[in-house]
Amino acid sequence: MAVVQARTASSAFLRAAGRLGFVGAFGLSASMRVAALAAVGLELSGHCAPALHLDVAAAVPNLRHLEYFHDHVRIESMLFDGVASPTAGGVLRPDRSAPGHGLTFKTADANPYLVAAGG
Template identity: 60%
Template sequence: AALAQAHGLQLSGHCAPHAHAHAAAAVPNLRHLEWFHDHVRIENLLFDGALDPSGGAVRPGRAGEPGLGLAIRADVAEQYRVRP
């Protein structure tokens, strides 16, 4: 981010927004963080605490919990488990 900023460039986060929303929020030259409908559908299905991009902004860490703020819904995820 610093190297890009030194050259007057912005950064974009691509894919898996929950994996890098916290880091992206700390980058002063962030242009945008891509948010795909399929991620939203899957993350809302499988996790509590998914960020909501409604209105064009997310605020990771708002709840003050450590980590990404996601908690797996084990009861829902179990039905998608692949067994050998």
């Protein structure tokens, strides 16, 4: 099973150190293509939304780390069921028993934050 070590890091530092950051916004396939291109000696870092990007990060062979910021995790936990929690050692493991990324949107919990279009 793939395991991701959760660490907080500065993207500026990662760029300066010759590493790339990725956000899985373009999906698993695009993230894996970026990882393959970077496999020539670069490491990748997962940025933002650790619950959403955990599965993508765990599938990247040249992963350095997945950022784990309290504010992102707090918001993800407020709005989604299925958010992974790190072990005492800071390890995150994808839930392989759930389909896809394993997250379920909490519509009722999100409704108070709904903003009408254009306003």
